Structure formats: C-alpha cells, structure tokens
Amino acid sequence: MxxxxxxxxxxxxxxxxxxxxxxxxxxxxxxxxxxxxxxxxxxxxxxxxxxxxxxxxxxxxxxxxxxNPRILQALQEQASKVTLTSRAFRNDQLPLFCKELAALCGKEIVLPMNTGAEAVETALKAARRWGYMRKGIPADRAEIVVCENNFHGRTTTIVGFSSDEDSREGFGPFTPGFKVIPYGDAAALEAVVTQNTCAFLVEPIQCEAGILIPPDGYLTRAAEICRANNVLLLADEIQTGLGRTGKLFACDHENVKPDIYILGKALSGGFYPVSAVVSQKDVLGVFSPGSHGSTYGGNPLGCAVARTALQVLLDExxxxxxxxxxxxxxxxxxxxxxxxxxxxxxxxxxxxxxxxxxxxxxxxxxxxxxxxxxxxxxxxxxxxxxxxxxxxxxxxxxxxxxxxxxx
Ligand SMILES: Cc1ncc(COP(=O)(O)O)c(C=O)c1O
The missing domain is CATH 3.90.1150.10 (Aspartate Aminotransferase, domain 1)
Structure with missing residues (x-):
C-alpha cells in the first residue's frame, strides 16, 4: 500500500x-x-x-x-437523529417528503429511490405492470416507446434502449420490449403505438444528447397521442426538472402534465442521492409489498435533505x-x-x-x-x-x- x-x-x-x-x-x-x-x-x-x-x-x-446552508443544516440535524431505518420500519420524514413532493407535482403518490437510473427503472416497471393490470396487455407483450439519442442512465435495461453505441457495447444481451423512434417527431410516435404500448418515455429536452430542444408543440402532441391510445407519458425530468429550464418542470413550458414525473439530481441539491417517481394512485398503486424497493430509498436523511432542497427551490x-x-x-x-x-x-x-x-x-x-x-x-x-x-x-x-x- x-x-x-x-x-x-x-x-x-x-x-x-x-x-x-x-x-x-x-x-x-x-x-x-x-x-x-x-x-x-x-x-x-x-x-x-x-x-x-x-x-x-x-x-x-x-x-x-x-x-447550500439551509440544506446543510437539515442534513446535519437529521444525521444526528436517525439516518436509515430501511423500509422494514417507518420513519418520520418519509410521509412528509411524499406529501410535499406529490403536492408540488400536482400528483397523488410518490415512490422514493436513490439515483436517477433507479427512478427510471421504477417508472418502467410501473408502466409495464400498469399495462398488464389496467390496460389488459397480454403477458410479456408490453412495449415502451423511447427516443433516439436518449439518456436515461446506465443500468443494463436502460443502456439496452440507448442509441449511443459507447453506452451499449459489450453489455448485451438487453431487455426486449422497447421501440426507438426519432426525437421530436410526434408522427413517429403515432405510427409506432400499438395496443400493446404501455408507455412513452421522453426527456422534455435531451440534455446529454447536446441540449436538443424539440419543436414547439411536440410534448403537447405527444401527450394527446398518449391519451388517445391509453399510453402513459413518462417524463424524465431528472436533469430538466426543478427549475433548470426556467419553469418548475420543462413540461410546464407546454402546460403538459405527464402521467409520471421521474425526478432526481436537484431533488437533494447535491447533498445525497435522492430520486423519485411521482404519479397517480392508479399507476404507482400497481406496486404491492415485495414487488419493488431499495434499502436506502425513502431513508430519513435523504427525505429531510430533499424536503429542504425543495423548500429552497420555492422560497428562492x-x-x-x-x-x-x-x-x-x-x-x-x-x-x-x-x-x-x-x-x-x-x-x-x-x-x-x-x-x-x-x-x-x-x-x-x-x-x-x-x-x-x-x-x-x-x-x-x-x-x-x-x-x-x-x-x-x-x-x-x-x-x-x-x-x-x-x-
Ligand atoms: C435525463 C437523465 N435521466 C437519467 C439520468 C441518470 O441519473 P443518475 O446518474 O443519477 O443515475 C440522468 C443523468 O445524467 C439524466 O440526465
């Protein structure tokens, strides 16, 4: 050594x-x-x-x-009380975090995770289950539509539907069930949707692809197509959300309310990995005990930090x-x-x-x-x-x- x-x-x-x-x-x-x-x-x-x-x-x-001094104080105070309980028990920060984040998003419930990629995975799992349980898609036939040049994280499932060869090379075989269409092209979405499509996963602005801003009206049209075909709209706002683009969410620029918000990064202001999926009961309610989870997801330290990080966003x-x-x-x-x-x-x-x-x-x-x-x-x-x-x-x-x- x-x-x-x-x-x-x-x-x-x-x-x-x-x-x-x-x-x-x-x-x-x-x-x-x-x-x-x-x-x-x-x-x-x-x-x-x-x-x-x-x-x-x-x-x-x-x-x-x-x-940020306020978030630092929240972190220090919470760290001296209790940091991790696991979800085997309850803690006094998780309920308030869920309530406050759901209210901020205008949604009903929250599923907390840690990293952005985990939140994306969570949204994909929710969408597939929703497809089988609510939409009646035949077993193992659910399809999720994604965009070329997407960046949603680094898990094997997520890189499997990336169009970036550097992200994929040497990591196959990949998860089936994803269809890739050009970004910014609502007609391509309309053309690819089938009765087995459960979700469309999209970044409102593709940041990692080079700050690609889709044509005006794209998100609105995509939301209409999703609604007309009973397809969930999953907005990956991990990088664009929480104020970055000049609105709370980048979807707000077109007044689009996705079915699922996928959040991370600034949710904890850089102190601690906190991510979350925020949606309606009808969607996130498909998870039952044992079907999904994470040891650190929803821990009191992360929740206390995130609650203050959100408050700072609003107050300032x-x-x-x-x-x-x-x-x-x-x-x-x-x-x-x-x-x-x-x-x-x-x-x-x-x-x-x-x-x-x-x-x-x-x-x-x-x-x-x-x-x-x-x-x-x-x-x-x-x-x-x-x-x-x-x-x-x-x-x-x-x-x-x-x-x-x-x-
Ligand atoms: C849009 C988007 N989705 C997902 C992720 C993955 O987040 P994480 O690196 O926390 O897993 C990122 C990270 O850059 C991102 O920008």
Missing part, C-alpha cells in the same frame, strides 16, 4: 491525487483534470488554490448552489431566476460570433453551444479562464450554472466564453 503513504499536503497535490485516482479507480469517466476540494454557492475551489465558476452544477444536481424562486437570468445570459452568448460556432441554444439556465469542432478543447480553454464546463456529445459545450448564480457572475462568464473564442 505504498500509495497510502503519499503526503498529499505537499506540492503538486493535484498531480498526486490524479495519479492515485488513475491507479485505483476504474476509468469509466474522462473528467477535466481539476481536483476540487471545496465549493460554495456557484464556485468551486481546487487543491491548487484555484477557483472556478461551476457551469455544470453536477449535471444540474446543484441547482440550489454548492453546500429558483425557477423564476432561471427564466429571467437564463434568457438574458442566452442573449449575451448569442452575440458571440465565431466560425467554430454552429448554434447557441437554451432554455432557462441550460445553454448549449454547438460547435463544428470538438468541444473538449474549448472546455479546457474555459477551465484555464476560470470556468468549468463539460462537453456533451463531443460537439456541444453545456453551460448550466447553479440557479442561485448572480447576474454579475453570468456577465463575467459570458466574457470568459467570448475570450475563449477570441483566443
């Missing part, structure tokens, strides 16, 4: 930590080489003493800002801030002209700069300029700061982006 003796307090601490991580960690990510040891609000601080404006927000998990009107600041920031970005830029698009504080060249080198350049962004789908720089970001910080960020393209 030679590495454990390394004095990480000495110079080049970052380099040494990178070496340790490379040696001891699996290489399933390609991070920017910045080693963060501290964060507050919209800023992160590296072991080298550098500070950066966080323009990824942990893929929109940190909408409430890093180490983070969706409103996202709408207002995001519109202004986008217009600032759109003034930047450069031959490498193909399009700059966004909604709320979720912006994508689509390039004609790989985005990675620009993310490296922005890092040198004090701004942390991550490329998505090779050609797109995603800019998604915490929703508590100040206008002056965004003005500074727009200047940095301008400088990166001027360099």
């Amino acid at each position: 030679e590495e454990s003796c390394i004095d990480t307090q000495t110079a080049d601490r970052a380099g040494r930590l990178l070496d340790i991580e490379d040696r001891w960690g699996a290489h399933n990510y390609h991070p920017l080489d910045v080693v963060i040891e501290r964060a507050a609000g919209s800023w992160v601080y590296s072991v080298d003493g550098d500070c950066y404006l966080d323009c990824l927000s942990a893929y929109s998990a940190v909408n409430q800002g890093h180490c 009107n983070l969706a409103g801030r996202s709408a207002e600041l995001g519109a202004w920031f986008l217009s600032e970005l759109q003034r930047i002209e450069h031959p490498d830029i193909k399009e700059i698009r966004g909604r709320g504080l979720l912006a994508g700069i689509e390039l004609r060249v790989p985005a990675r080198s620009y993310c490296e350049r922005l890092k040198k300029l004090g701004m942390l962004c991550k490329e998505t789908h090779d050609l797109v720089i995603r800019i998604a700061p915490p929703l508590i970001v100040e206008r002056e910080e965004l003005a500074w960020a727009a200047g940095r982006v301008r400088a990166a393209f001027a360099a």
Whole structure:
C-alpha cells in the first residue's frame, strides 16, 4: 500500500491525487483534470488554490448552489437523529417528503429511490405492470416507446434502449420490449403505438444528447397521442426538472402534465442521492409489498435533505431566476460570433453551444479562464450554472466564453 503513504499536503497535490485516482479507480469517466476540494454557492475551489465558476452544477444536481446552508443544516440535524431505518420500519420524514413532493407535482403518490437510473427503472416497471393490470396487455407483450439519442442512465435495461453505441457495447444481451423512434417527431410516435404500448418515455429536452430542444408543440402532441391510445407519458425530468429550464418542470413550458414525473439530481441539491417517481394512485398503486424497493430509498436523511432542497427551490424562486437570468445570459452568448460556432441554444439556465469542432478543447480553454464546463456529445459545450448564480457572475462568464473564442 505504498500509495497510502503519499503526503498529499505537499506540492503538486493535484498531480498526486490524479495519479492515485488513475491507479485505483476504474476509468469509466474522462473528467477535466481539476481536483476540487471545496465549493460554495456557484464556485468551486481546487487543491491548487484555484477557483472556478461551476457551469455544470453536477449535471444540474446543484441547482440550489454548492453546500447550500439551509440544506446543510437539515442534513446535519437529521444525521444526528436517525439516518436509515430501511423500509422494514417507518420513519418520520418519509410521509412528509411524499406529501410535499406529490403536492408540488400536482400528483397523488410518490415512490422514493436513490439515483436517477433507479427512478427510471421504477417508472418502467410501473408502466409495464400498469399495462398488464389496467390496460389488459397480454403477458410479456408490453412495449415502451423511447427516443433516439436518449439518456436515461446506465443500468443494463436502460443502456439496452440507448442509441449511443459507447453506452451499449459489450453489455448485451438487453431487455426486449422497447421501440426507438426519432426525437421530436410526434408522427413517429403515432405510427409506432400499438395496443400493446404501455408507455412513452421522453426527456422534455435531451440534455446529454447536446441540449436538443424539440419543436414547439411536440410534448403537447405527444401527450394527446398518449391519451388517445391509453399510453402513459413518462417524463424524465431528472436533469430538466426543478427549475433548470426556467419553469418548475420543462413540461410546464407546454402546460403538459405527464402521467409520471421521474425526478432526481436537484431533488437533494447535491447533498445525497435522492430520486423519485411521482404519479397517480392508479399507476404507482400497481406496486404491492415485495414487488419493488431499495434499502436506502425513502431513508430519513435523504427525505429531510430533499424536503429542504425543495423548500429552497420555492422560497428562492429558483425557477423564476432561471427564466429571467437564463434568457438574458442566452442573449449575451448569442452575440458571440465565431466560425467554430454552429448554434447557441437554451432554455432557462441550460445553454448549449454547438460547435463544428470538438468541444473538449474549448472546455479546457474555459477551465484555464476560470470556468468549468463539460462537453456533451463531443460537439456541444453545456453551460448550466447553479440557479442561485448572480447576474454579475453570468456577465463575467459570458466574457470568459467570448475570450475563449477570441483566443
Ligand atoms: C435525463 C437523465 N435521466 C437519467 C439520468 C441518470 O441519473 P443518475 O446518474 O443519477 O443515475 C440522468 C443523468 O445524467 C439524466 O440526465
């Protein structure tokens, strides 16, 4: 265990930590080489003493800002009382979390899980069971429609219906029962639906695919098609939900109420993995004791954290801030002209700069300029700061982006 003796307090601490991580960690990510040891609000601080404006927000998990003091306090208070009971017993936070989240979503019941992928799996299981129990689909014939370029997580079932070969390669055989259609194409949905279709799973904006915003009216039309064919509409709002796009949910931009909301990430403001599926009794009621669960799902620590994270979103009107600041920031970005830029698009504080060249080198350049962004789908720089970001910080960020393209 030679590495454990390394004095990480000495110079080049970052380099040494990178070496340790490379040696001891699996290489399933390609991070920017910045080693963060501290964060507050919209800023992160590296072991080298550098500070950066966080323009990824942990893929929109940190909408409430890093180490949000109210959420931190809730975490600390709850951690000193009880953290985990399992669902073998009840706890005093779960009922209130379910009630508050259901009310926020305008739905009847909540099924808490931990990660986003688990919540997606939960929604898929609910939809299939609903298909058999309520819609009368013959056993093992249920079909779920999904979109090309989707990103719903990393389980074997979920990557099985991904159209991204890097996500799938070497992980088969995959779960059958999924049909893939082009994103943003309501006619394709209408054409593919059969009597055995139980659900349509969709991201209101495809974030990992490169901030792809579907045509206006797409979600409305998809909801109509689902309703007409007795198909559940499952909205994966794990990344777009909870204020990121300038509304509480991205579906709200078209006043669409999906049958199931799938939530995660900012549900806990970055403190703790909390995800949830929120729907009607008729849908989530298909689960009976023993048919689904998770040791940590609905634990009191996660529920206390999530309750406060939601309260912060509401009290600080983070969706409103996202709408207002995001519109202004986008217009600032759109003034930047450069031959490498193909399009700059966004909604709320979720912006994508689509390039004609790989985005990675620009993310490296922005890092040198004090701004942390991550490329998505090779050609797109995603800019998604915490929703508590100040206008002056965004003005500074727009200047940095301008400088990166001027360099
Ligand atoms: C839209 C969407 N769905 C699902 C997931 C998976 O969430 P997790 O990484 O917490 O499993 C993500 C994560 O980026 C996501 O963006």
